[in-house]
Amino acid sequence: xxxxxxxxxxxxxxxxxxxxxxxxxxxxxxxxxxxxxxxxxxxxxxxxxxxxxxxxxxxxxxxxxxxxxxxxxxxxxxxxxxxxxxxxxxxxxxxxxxxxxxxxxxxxxxxxxxxxxxxxxxxxxxxxxxxxxxxxxxxxxxxxxxxxxxxxxxxxxxxx
Amino acid sequence: xxxxxxxxxxxxxxxxxxxxxxxxxxxxxxxxxxxxxxxxxxxxxxxxxxxxxxxxxxxxxxxxxxxxxxxxxxxxxxxxxxxxxxxxxxxxxxxxxxxxxxxxxxxxxxxxxxxxxxxxxxxxxxxxxxxxxxxxxxxxxxxxxxxxxxxxxxxxxxxxxxxxxxxxxxxxxxxxxxxxxxxxxxxxxxxxxxxxxxxxxxxxxxxxxxxxxxxxxxxxxxxxxxxxxxxxxxxxxxxxxxxxxxxxxxxxxxxxxxxxxxxxxxxxxxxxxxxxxxxxxxxxxxxxxxxxxxxxxxxxxxxxxxxxxxxxxxxxxxxxxxxxxxxxxxxxxxxxxxxxxxxxxxxxxxxxxxxxxxxxxxxxxxxxxxxxxxxxxxxxxxxxxxxxxxxxxxxxxxxxxxxxxxxxxxxxxxxxxxxxxxxxxxxxxxxxxxxxxxxxxxxxxxxxxxxxxxxxxxxxxxxxxxxxxxxxxxxxxxxxxxxxxxxxxxxxxxxxxxxxxxxxxxxxx
Numbered sequence: 162x163x164x165x166x167x168x169x170x171x172x173x174x175x176x177x178x179x180x181x182x183x184x185x186x187x188x189x190x191x192x193x194x195x196x197x198x199x200x201x202x203x204x205x206x207x208x209x210x211x212x213x214x215x216x217x218x219x220x221x222x223x224x225x226x227x228x229x230x231x232x233x234x235x236x237x238x239x240x241x242x243x244x245x246x247x248x249x250x251x252x253x254x255x256x257x258x259x260x261x262x263x264x265x266x267x268x269x270x271x272x273x274x275x276x277x278x279x280x281x282x283x284x285x286x287x288x289x290x291x292x293x294x295x296x297x298x299x300x301x302x303x304x305x306x307x308x309x310x311x312x313x314x315x316x317x318x319x320x321x
Numbered sequence: 322x323x324x325x326x327x328x329x330x331x332x333x334x335x336x337x338x339x340x341x342x343x344x345x346x347x348x349x350x351x352x353x354x355x356x357x358x359x360x361x362x363x364x365x366x367x368x369x370x371x372x373x374x375x376x377x378x379x380x381x382x383x384x385x386x387x388x389x390x391x392x393x394x395x396x397x398x399x400x401x402x403x404x405x406x407x408x409x410x411x412x413x414x415x416x417x418x419x420x421x422x423x424x425x426x427x428x429x430x431x432x433x434x435x436x437x438x439x440x441x442x443x444x445x446x447x448x449x450x451x452x453x454x455x456x457x458x459x460x461x462x463x464x465x466x467x468x469x470x471x472x473x474x475x476x477x478x479x480x481x482x483x484x485x486x487x488x489x490x491x492x493x494x495x496x497x498x499x500x501x502x503x504x505x506x507x508x509x510x511x512x513x514x515x516x517x518x519x520x521x522x523x524x525x526x527x528x529x530x531x532x533x534x535x536x537x538x539x540x541x542x543x544x545x546x547x548x549x550x551x552x553x554x555x556x557x558x559x560x561x562x563x564x565x566x567x568x569x570x571x572x573x574x575x576x577x578x579x580x581x582x583x584x585x586x587x588x589x590x591x592x593x594x595x596x597x598x599x600x601x602x603x604x605x606x607x608x609x610x611x612x613x614x615x616x617x618x619x620x621x622x623x624x625x626x627x628x629x630x631x632x633x634x635x636x637x638x639x640x641x642x643x644x645x646x647x648x649x650x651x652x653x654x655x656x657x658x659x660x661x662x663x664x665x666x667x668x669x670x671x672x673x674x675x676x677x678x679x680x681x682x683x684x685x686x687x688x689x690x691x692x693x694x695x696x697x698x699x700x701x702x703x704x705x706x707x708x709x710x711x712x713x714x715x716x717x718x719x720x721x722x723x724x725x726x727x728x729x730x731x732x733x734x735x736x737x738x739x740x741x742x743x744x745x746x747x748x749x750x751x752x753x754x755x756x757x758x759x760x761x762x763x764x765x766x767x768x769x770x771x772x773x774x775x776x777x778x779x780x781x782x783x784x785x786x787x788x789x790x791x792x793x794x795x796x797x798x799x800x801x802x803x804x805x806x807x808x809x810x811x812x813x814x815x816x817x818x819x820x821x822x823x824x825x826x827x828x829x830x
Contacts, residue, residue: 192676199452220675227408228474230358231428293354300362301689301750305676 163205164282165190165197165215165225172244172274172310176216179278192305194221198228206232210317214282216242216274218305219298222313226299229315236296237289238281238314240266242273249273250310256296259288277312285314293318323376325400325421326830332397333376336423339393340379344386348429351377359407359424361416363690363748365755365762365782373416373781375402378424384506384550390425391548392510394814401425402816403548405447405479408472411692412483413781418818419827427476430550433457435527441465441556442501442527447478447549451670458556462654466557466668468493473670478552484543484778486735488665490593490618493557494735497542502526504551505541508810513547527553543778545816546809557668559653560618564628565594565646568635569602571610577702578638579613580740584700586634587737591627592617595666595735600709603642611705613734616666621648690748692783694765695733696774698740705732708742711772719764725757742774766790779820788821803828 166177168189177187188197202225205211210232215221226236236256240263243251250273252266262280269276281288298311324333341349350356359375366372381387394401402422407415415424431448436458445454451473458465468487470480481496493499502516516532517525530536540546570579586592594616602610615631617624625648632643649659651667658667665671698704712730720727729744744765746758766786769775775790791798802822806813813824 193671193673194676195671195673198672199456203452203456218676224474224672224675231406294357295360295362300360304689 162212162214162282162285163188163201165194165213165217165221167192167217167221167310170216170218170244170310172242172250173216175274176278176312179275180214180282183278183282185282190217190221192218192220194224198224202228206234210234212285212314212316214238214285214312214314216277216310216312218307219309219311220305222296222298222311225315226296226313230295233317234315235293235318236299236313237292237316237318238285238312239296239298240277240312242266242277242310242312244308244310247271256290256292257288258290259284262288281312281314285316289314289316323374323421325376325423326419326827328397328399328421333399336393336397336399337377339397340377340390340423343389343393344379344381348380348382349377350379359404359415359426361414361781363411363414363692363780364416365692365746365748365759365780367748367750367752367755369752369755371782373413373418373420375417375424376421378426380426380429382429384430384504384512387425387427387430387506387548387550388510388512391506391508391814394423395509395812398812399423399814400817401548401814402819403427403447405476405482406450406474408450408475409479409483411690411780412778416781418781418784418816422817425548427548427550434551436461436463436465436556437527438463438465440528441558442553443556444502444527444551444553445477446551447476449477450474451477451480455668455670459655464559464654466493466559467670468496468499468557468668469665469670470496471665471674472672473665474672477554478549481552481554482542482544482549488595488663488735489668490557490560490595491587491737493555494595495737496554499555500538500552501528501530501555502553503538503541503549505547505549507547508812508815512550514551527555540805540809543820545819545822546806547815557618559651559668560620562621562624562648562650563594563616563618563662563667564624564648565614565616566628566632566635567612567614567644567646568638569610569612569642569644570638571602571640573610573702573706575602575638575640575702576611576705578641579611579635580700580702580705582631582634582638583613583615583734584738586615586631591630594618598705598732598734598740600732621650624648689750691745692748692762692780693778694729694744694746694762694769695741695776695778696769697736697777698742698774700734700738700740705740708732708740708774711768712742712744715765715768719768720761721757723757725754725761727758727761741777781819784818784820 164180164187166173239255241253400422402417403425404415427447430446435444451469468489487494517523597614726747731743733741770790776787779787
């Protein structure tokens, strides 16, 4: 599994750091996924439908989900994180098989990106759902909302 | 699942079986969750009965497989809707015009078949994206540019066939205009090659557009006479350098000279880049007047002189000021584009446009998706001002007195000889909001038609509406299209309804 984070957001950087500690390969973006697509994912997904996870703004998910469809990949986990002026965030779980995830993120307070990484990157199988329909993001909006981040997992449908 | 109109469940099941036999089980998609991937994310009828949806999808890998699918569909009267990579967002995405069609997804025909660096052309299949073609050229160190649109994940063929354009030099940025020769699978499975491709043994299929006899390629632009499986494109030899200047006028009177001068310079081929016209003169956006960026590609010493000539012409306009940008030397194959440039102007495909769009002072509550209304206008300053004033005068009435978040007009000067006055309509997932946006869109189409301004491209749900505005002599052009459709695709299985051309059996449905 590879992990994508948006280096413009401290929360996303924390998520990426945690992924590195978990020995997962990471790739930083600054909103735009062109370099990620051109230098890594395009070739990677051409060889095999590798799982990727991320904590990014909405446009990155919008694009990666649709690009993933062509390789048999689907969004199998998604949550939205409204960034408040303090250090905590408002979490909305959109697609997940793990019932207690919101409670765990709420309990983590400002450390929620670490908690999130711990939950979705280590127990991927537990968090992913069997809902393979297009996500609301892919079917709704490419527009960025800098005060919201999305965590997501894009995985092969057959093994998710 | 929405079965195609007039097709029995038995025939549909048989067709899917024939498709599976042709392309393999894993490349026929009929489950709800798979077919949902072919919905139009920006449908103005999202979730309503009128939303255009597919019944299934089939993804062949070779031309022979395309033929097999088309033959089976023709025998069983199954409507097919060909797509290339399905990225035609704002114009219908990958959803069919005629609900119940089986999407013929050509993404697996993704080969760059040939590139000739010496005479600058490429022959590609429909699944080749701008990224694919760019990477192919870079990996081989060829000194050629492509012309990507914004964004660059779509199909080279798909964009050309839908009437799309890009941002480098003319004629390359007119994507259909820059094509040379095509291969088409007709509704009975027969294969046609156009232009020089019709003569076996020629080496000039991608070097001479016209061949011999009537030229038929235009039937496949925004058309539904067949499935295009190969297309040649003329590419741009990498220009040595790029330079740009900006002409500014302080008022609407200056717009007349500004546009006349632009026309002169383009028609003289002194300015070849994709010019950009903005409302606002020396004081920037919102100030009175207009500004026009005029980019030029070519050898450094030549384009410096061309820009000096352009400057001399613009400065003949009363009150016009002209500023020049630094000349930029372009980079050879395998090297990065110069820093700070807009990549599409340098032939580099990217997706950055998606990460830039969001809330703005002009759009505080964006809906997410959009569709565009893009009427063609005469390329004259008087018409520019007239369209803007007409838009302002009708804005409130067309929107029913509400602020629907409609953006306009944006004037596009990237097509030579004519202007486009673009109005952007937000699309949401709220049926009531979409209903009001639809009413406004339809009102603008009618208001513009009365003025002689009609569209060059339209989202699938409005292709009939716009086709009706081309009504000279009791819709003679549409009637001719229909006669050709009936002759070339008598069972009407290819892309029924695309750009307002319906097969006989669906015309009155």
